[in-house]
Amino acid sequence: MNPWPFVAGAYAVMLGGTGILAIVSYLAMKRAER
Amino acid sequence: MPSLHALANPARFLKIARPLTPVLFWAGTLLIALGCWAGLTRTPPDYLQGETVRILYIHVPAAWLGMGGWSGIALSSIALLVWRHPLAAVAARAIALPGAVFAALCLVTGSIWGRPTWGTWWQWDGRLTSMLLLFFVYCAYIALARADADRGGDGRVPALFGLAGTVLLPIIRYSVIWWNTLHQGPSIGLTKSTIDGAILWPLPIMLAGFSFLFGAIVLMRMRGLLAVAKAEARMRRMARI
Numbered sequence: 001m002n003p004w005p006f007v008a009g010a011y012a013v014m015l016g017g018t019g020i021l022a023i024v025s026y027l028a029m030k031r032a033e034r
Numbered sequence: 035m036p037s038l039h040a041l042a043n044p045a046r047f048l049k050i051a052r053p054l055t056p057v058l059f060w061a062g063t064l065l066i067a068l069g070c071w072a073g074l075t076r077t078p079p080d081y082l083q084g085e086t087v088r089i090l091y092i093h094v095p096a097a098w099l100g101m102g103g104w105s106g107i108a109l110s111s112i113a114l115l116v117w118r119h120p121l122a123a124v125a126a127r128a129i130a131l132p133g134a135v136f137a138a139l140c141l142v143t144g145s146i147w148g149r150p151t152w153g154t155w156w157q158w159d160g161r162l163t164s165m166l167l168l169f170f171v172y173c174a175y176i177a178l179a180r181a182d183a184d185r186g187g188d189g190r191v192p193a194l195f196g197l198a199g200t201v202l203l204p205i206i207r208y209s210v211i212w213w214n215t216l217h218q219g220p221s222i223g224l225t226k227s228t229i230d231g232a233i234l235w236p237l238p239i240m241l242a243g244f245s246f247l248f249g250a251i252v253l254m255r256m257r258g259l260l261a262v263a264k265a266e267a268r269m270r271r272m273a274r275i
Contacts, residue, residue: 010093018066021132
């Protein structure tokens with residue numbers, strides 16, 4: 001079994017999830033502070 | 035270094051949080067980029083797991099922050115119940131969503147790791163099941179804290195729930211010792227590790243990077259919640275005039 005699709009998938013989920021969380025938190029803060 | 039009580043003043047807290055947020059965000063982003071480069075290109079494959087061992091560098095920080103987030107909620111709950119710290123309820127609410135997201139990311143990355151390593155995406159063993167329970171407890175806390183805030187509660191009910199939920203943390207930690215699980219036993223401690231240093235060294239970089247980013251996200255959410263509370267207080271004052 002080729003391990004790289006699993007490694008790439010795990011990194012994509014982790015970095016994507018963290019990035020979306022950071023963007024949503026930033027936009028919510030900016031909207032509230034305006 | 036400001037004391038806990040000095041930060042009880044929201045204006046003083048915001049004076050520190052505003053410059054600290056971008057510092058934590060960019061420091062975390064840079065460390066994560068460095069950790070990804072090191073973890074994906076500079077370390078050897080494991081003799082048993084091969085290349086899939088590289089998932090370690092993201093799975094462990096997700097587990098660390100999923101459990102660390104609940105520790106933050108518990109400490110904030112104590113600060114609210116014992117000292118009536120005015121920012122404690124805001125801090126706990128701000129931590130809950132990122133904590134839940136990292137608990138979910140821990141489950142998903144662990145599942146992706148499990149498929150090539152164990153031959154299955156999921157197993158109802160002690161570690162996986164207790165971590166899934168923590169995610170559900172996060173969801174319940176988020177709903178409870180929101181309902182309490184909407185009806186103008188003082189935050190004591192979510193704080194009690196936050197304290198009760200801490201019972202899960204030692205269960206998760208020791209599940210691999212108490213039960214014969216598919217998940218490996220404890221391999222990383224504060225002072226020693228059974229993983230070779232040649233593979234382990236990018237992990238502290240990733241742990242620091244994701245922790246800084248988690249801190250920045252919590253500060254952003256606290257600033258947002260404080261701004262909403264301030265606007266609502268202003269509306270109430272205007273309604274009385």
